[in-house]
Amino acid sequence: MSSIQPIPMKFRVPEIAFPKGWYCVAEADEISADTLKPVSYLNQQLIVYRTQSGAAQVADAYCPHLGAHLASHDGCIENGAIVCPFHKWKWDGEQGHCVDIPYAGIPQSRSLSLTLHPTREIDGMVLMWYHPANAAPDFEPYVSSALQQHKWVLFDSIEWVSTCPYRDLYENLFDTAHIVQLHGASKMPVLRSMEQRAHGLYVDYEIDPSAEQFSMKSLTAHFTGVTALNQLFEGEGWATNFVISTTPLDNERFIEKVRLYVRDLGSKEMNEMIGKPWIERFKFEVEQDFKVLNYKKHLPQPKLCGGDGPIYQYREYANQYYV
Incomplete structure (x- = not known):
């Protein structure tokens, strides 16, 4: 456990604001x-x-x-x-x-x-x-088409209270360099496409089977604005769906909750075989991230290099939700 304490958010973000x-x-x-x-x-x-x-x-x-x-x-x-x-x-x-x-x-x-x-x-x-000005909804949240098909089991859920600057949480997914440097992955993930949709952002990842713990065919992500995320992992004969929400408690903290759904394989033992390593890996990596993110400062003009990933592209997308 780090001995440092996060300083108040007013010193770590350009403004205190909840996005719509x-x-x-x-x-x-x-x-x-x-x-x-x-x-x-x-x-x-x-x-x-x-x-x-x-x-x-x-x-x-x-x-x-x-x-x-x-x-x-x-x-x-x-x-x-x-x-x-x-x-x-x-x-x-x-x-x-x-x-x-x-x-x-x-x-x-x-x-x-x-x-x-x-x-x-x-x-x-x-x-x-x-909405900070009490305006009516101008978009609808993402509904998982995958969860409407087949039979799924809610395998597990975990939540954390974080003091990460809210702007930086999902941006962290586009910081591809940290996947290798912090999490120890063998290769940086490659984003095949990022596409604005009615509910928010759709991301399709390029899959390299040799770089993955699990043999995957596809990984896609749907963001509801900048407040929720649905990640669908699909492999040969299996699939997992992470439903993630992030809700501020106050100006200093938010709750991240992760729900792992496993496409039902017909028995508790088979579902456990898929679900257990996925939730353990996810928990480990999220807690690795928070050991850094809980204390970081949001830099409006970071000094990026070519290998850092599409951070500015994500920021351009995210800015539309800060009113």
Whole structure:
């Protein structure tokens, strides 16, 4: 463990800013229609729940009446209505408007409303739209076509809290030199193509079977803006799919969560044979990265050389999400 401590982010990044985009705030199997899940991300207190129709929804956690946290004490959701623990005002979970003030005897009011956030449930995650100026979503998150086909098993998931500058996390994947110098790979990865798509960035990697631990046929990556990543590895008779989300907690820290799906090979033993070495390798390399990234500074004008990889190409892509 390093004895140094990361200095505050205001000294390590050009500005404190969360990029616009879709952020994971819960796992889909963690929420229900009869429970308010309190979470804290992006310097905000939020609640996550399901509406009566079964749709996932994210809302601000504080009651617009007098500021009670809606998931505190006996705050709850009943028959699709969120009940404040303080004065028992009720709010429609689907539309947000006030449906009852028990001691005032007034009808429903659409002028009084909770702040609801655009929400999507995708690939086992609940994603919330964030924009620093509260603008509406201008793109949709990536949905894994691979996970919609065949049968997949969620083999394992791991999460880390990181103090890496947020801009530098996914940029690290385009720093091809560190794959050899830090991780000890025999060759630098080669990006066959980088292509802007509606959801973000598509990357296709050139595969050199002799340089890989596993015999691979293809590796492709889909970025949802700069807030989530789907990596699909395919080989002869097997496939793994990493679903990765990165969500800031506050100005200093974010959570990275990795979910490993294995294409079902028909038995627990066979799935273990594929899944175990993949998750162990991924965990080892991520933790190697964070030993450096957690303390680094984002340099707006780094002194790059020819072998560093397409870092500036990635930055050009990423800049569109910083408003």
